[in-house]
Every structure is written in C-alpha cells, then in structure tokens.
Amino acid sequence: MPVPPCCMAINRIRPTVTAPLPKSKSWKSILTRIVLKSILYFLVGSVIWVTVLKFVPVWFTPFMIVRKVEAISEGRSSKIYSDWTPIENMSKEAPLSVVASEDQLFPEHWGFDFKAMGNAFQHNLKGKKIRGASTISQQVAKNVFLWQGRSYVRKALEVYFTLLIEVIWGKQRILEVYLNVAETGNMTFGYEAAAQRFFNKSSAELTRVEAARIAAVLPSPLRFSVKNPSNYTLRRTQQIARQMRMLGQDYTAKL
Numbered sequence: 001m002p003v004p005p006c007c008m009a010i011n012r013i014r015p016t017v018t019a020p021l022p023k024s025k026s027w028k029s030i031l032t033r034i035v036l037k038s039i040l041y042f043l044v045g046s047v048i049w050v051t052v053l054k055f056v057p058v059w060f061t062p063f064m065i066v067r068k069v070e071a072i073s074e075g076r077s078s079k080i081y082s083d084w085t086p087i088e089n090m091s092k093e094a095p096l097s098v099v100a101s102e103d104q105l106f107p108e109h110w111g112f113d114f115k116a117m118g119n120a121f122q123h124n125l126k127g128k129k130i131r132g133a134s135t136i137s138q139q140v141a142k143n144v145f146l147w148q149g150r151s152y153v154r155k156a157l158e159v160y161f162t163l164l165i166e167v168i169w170g171k172q173r174i175l176e177v178y179l180n181v182a183e184t185g186n187m188t189f190g191y192e193a194a195a196q197r198f199f200n201k202s203s204a205e206l207t208r209v210e211a212a213r214i215a216a217v218l219p220s221p222l223r224f225s226v227k228n229p230s231n232y233t234l235r236r237t238q239q240i241a242r243q244m245r246m247l248g249q250d251y252t253a254k255l
Contacts, residue, residue, distance in 0.1 A: 046145075050164050053144070054173055057084040061181050063143050064189060071187065078187070085192040087176040090203040093211035093244065094191045095175050098182070100243035101215040101236075103136040107171060111137040111162040137162050140178050179203075183221045184214055198226040212240040 064080055071078040087095060099106050112135060134142070141161035146154055165174055184194035194214050195203040206214075216236040217224040224233045 046161070046164065047168075049145075050161070050168050053177075054169050058144055058177050058181055059084060061143050061189075062145075062147055063183070064181075066148060067183075067187060080187055080189065081185075081193040081197055082180070082189040083192040083196065084180050085190070085203055087172065087179060090179065090191060091206040091211060093206055093208045094179055094203055094214075096244050096247065097208075097211035097215040097240060098136065098175070098178060098218070100247055101212070101240045102139075102218060104243070104247070106136050106175070109135065109137075111135060111141075111166045112159075135162075136178050137166055137174050140174050140181070141165055143181050144177065182218060184217065185221050185226055188221075194226055208241055208244055209237060212244060213237045215240050 060080075060082070064082065068078045068080055138158060141164075142148075142158050145161045146157055169177075180190040180192070182191075183189055184191065185197065188194055188197055191206070191211070191214060192203040195201055195206055195210070198214075199206070199210055213229060213233065214226055216229075216233050217226055224230060226233075229237065
C-alpha cells in the first residue's frame with residue numbers, strides 16, 4: 001500500500017538536536033588560572049635568572065639604581081663607583097673581614113642564623129634600638145634581586161631568593177657577589193672600588209686593618225667613613241681585626 005504524501009513529509013521532518021552551549025567560565029576560575037600561571041612563570045624565570053648570575057658578573061643592582069636616582073634628584077654627582085673583581089683576585093683579608101664582622105656562621109648555615117634572629121627579636125621587644133640579624137646570604141638576596149623597604153611580600157621573597165642562591169650559587173659565589181655589591185661608601189660599591197677610592201690601591205693589596213676598616217662601615221656606609229674614620233669606626237676596626245686573627249685565613253678557605 002503506497003504511503004500517503006503527507007506521511008512521507010512527516011518522516012522527512014526530524015527533530016534537530018542542538019548541542020548544549022558551553023558554560024561560560026566564571027571569573028574565579030579565570031583569575032585562578034592567571035595566578036597559577038604567573039606563579040609558574042615567576043618560579044621558572046627566577047631560577048633561570050639566578051642560574052645566569054652564578055656565572056655572569058653582577059654589574060649593577062636595584063640598590064645602585066636607587067642611589068643614582070637619589071643623587072640625581074638631589075643635584076649631586078650620580079657617578080657609581082663599582083669595579084667587579086673576582087674573589088680570587090682580592091686579598092684574602094677581604095672575605096675574612098666581612099665574615100668576621102657580618103656573619104661568622106656563614107660557612108655553616110643555609111642562609112639563616114636562627115639564633116641571631118631570636119636574639120635580635122628579644123632585643124627589639126625591649127624597645128631598644130632596632131637590631132637586625134640578616135646573614136650575608138640574606139643581604140645579597142635583598143640587594144641583588146629585590147627593592148628596599150619593609151613588607152611581608154618583600155620579606156617572603158627575600159627568604160625565597162636566599163634559599164635559591166644557597167642551593168644554586170654556593171657559599172663562595174655568594175661571598176664574591178657580596179664583596180662586589182655591598183655599599184662601602186657614598187656612591188661606592190664593593191671592596192675593589194673602596195680600596196681604590198679610599199686607599200689608592202687595588203683590593204688585592206689590602207692589609208688586614210684596611211679590610212677590617214671597610215667592613216667596619218658596612219652596617220651604615222653613609223654614616224661612617226672609611227677614608228675619614230670616626231673613633232667608633234676605629235674601635236670597630238680593631239674589634240674586627242681581632243676576630244679575623246682568631247678565625248684565621250683558613251676559615252674562608254673551606255667555603
């Protein structure tokens with residue numbers, strides 16, 4: 001029996017199944033993805049950055065830029081005195097002086113001196129003059145990779161970069177960078193520049209007392225002077241020289 005035309009038309013008409021529209025992503029998921037990617041890029045980038053600086057001289061630091069901008073804004077000479085010098089080309093008294101004055105446990109710790117931090121915390125709780133407890137590694141991390149100032153974010157990054165350079169660089173490289181980037185006077189950074197400006201000699205020729213005097217001003221190089229030392233600086237120099245003699249030059253040889 002033939003199928004009526006109307007039935008044939010009905011058979012040809014089939015319901016169209018429409019695919020469900022994709023749900024639009026919420027702003028929270030988008031934000032989470034952006035944050036996670038940013039963290040990943042930062043971690044990978046920072047590891048690459050630190051690895052490169054293990055082999056490349058640190059010609060300038062954010063802190064040097066800050067000092068230069070300050071000098072320009074105040075109408076002073078903005079010339080930066082800095083001369084990168086490998087640690088093996090310096091007097092052995094230079095690394096010994098900074099370890100003796102700044103961080104005697106430097107060869108032993110992993111970037112943090114928790115005992116010194118505890119003592120500083122107790123001291124500061126008494127309302128006395130604020131005392132810091134930063135190791136040489138922490139100072140390098142702060143000067144080379146971060147900005148100046150106090151905040152929880154900056155402190156967290158300081159901890160991160162301190163651990164990173166301890167693992168990737170090692171003690172000798174950290175000490176070498178510190179000896180080249182530490183502020184040693186007005187617009188002056190590093191032992192080589194300080195030796196040339198204040199003693200008219202290279203850092204390879206520094207005596208124990210001269211190296212100790214540079215180390216004596218490190219806590220506040222704009223307040224104290226290597227070239228025109230105050231009584232405090234001279235006393236501090238003698239103390240550091242005694243510590244250097246007690247430690248001995250072999251102390252830094254094991255780094």
